[in-house]
Amino acid sequence: MKKLFTVIPLVAISLFSFGQDENENLVENGSFESVKGKVRRLGQIEAAEGWTAATGAGADLFVGDSKMPDVMTPENVMGTEEPKDGINYAGIISFSYGDKQERNYITTKFTEPLKKGERYRVEFYCSLSDLSKYATNKLAAHISKKEPGSDEKLNSLVFEENLVLHPKEEVFNGMFGWDKVCGEYVAKGGEKYLTIGNFTNTADVKNERIRKPQDVKGKQIIAAYYYIDEVSVRLLEEDEVCECNYEKAPKQVSQLVFQTAPLITNEMTSAEKVSAQNVYYAYGKSTVTPAGVSSLKAVVAEMKNNPSAKLIITGHIDGTELEASTEEEEMKDLGKKRAEFARTLLVSLGVPANQIEIVDAKANTESSLIEEGDPDDLRMAKNRRISFEMVQ
Structure with a gap:
């Protein structure tokens, strides 16, 4: 009897220890930080422990400690982006105009199979590269029992089920910062693999043509190329709500983003050059467009020429955003959020906080650029901005 009592608790402990923990990430190398060997060129996603390309078209890995400029972070052959987590990230093509370039897909195996009927929170982050000529929607995570794909260079993998996409299926056009893709997946049981990419027929994919930022060197590719980082799949508790914490999409009063190139002359002082810059926004947004990135970099250049100067960033909203802020929590302090996000970007570019x-x-x-004949939509777009002042 004594022997029986010593064995049963050990079995119970063993069963408990190997149960899925709701806090455990079933993607072992979700931020691509564990790397085997040296990354010297594009197409080396297999250097990230546990990751492979799902087709013969390959996929890319960018690492912070590489000595090869093409595959470094934050600057590389496709543009510049700070990693969401750690120092590395992956890169894939999710769309190409006329399907002229194959899409890329990256696959990893879960640390253990998913359990039938259990709910899981699936999440990853994406960022459009600077040299993308297009932006697209339909970036998704596909979950499967068998490893998908082929060694051949396929134009695309198409699946209609077992997908986790952004709930609004919006076009990811942000070149500075990271967009979240997140959702709940109910397991059928025995799923072992997660693959990230665009699994939708081209005819059903939305795309936007992107203007290259003025200060970005290199030729645009006729594709939407995204950096991928911080991938996770976590078990949800029985009564737990899958909280993705998206910025709730506000009522789209206006889709217009005002854009103008400031007139800069050699006769202007640094303070005048800084004041000429503005960053403009879509309704309810605080993310920065490629044109906005160019303005921020122009401000950085003047601040570096005047290392003792102070910079004042003023956030502005339009009247409809002000009205919405009284009812919608996510709209409160929107002007401040715009200015704070810009500050974060400026600090990452070298301006001391x-x-x-x-x-x-x-x-x-109101914006000084508003003219008497401007329609309401344009007036609002000109007011949705941040402005700058350099103080010596």
């Missing part, structure tokens, strides 16, 4: 001050002007100051 202690030299930057944030001001929230709300909707109190």
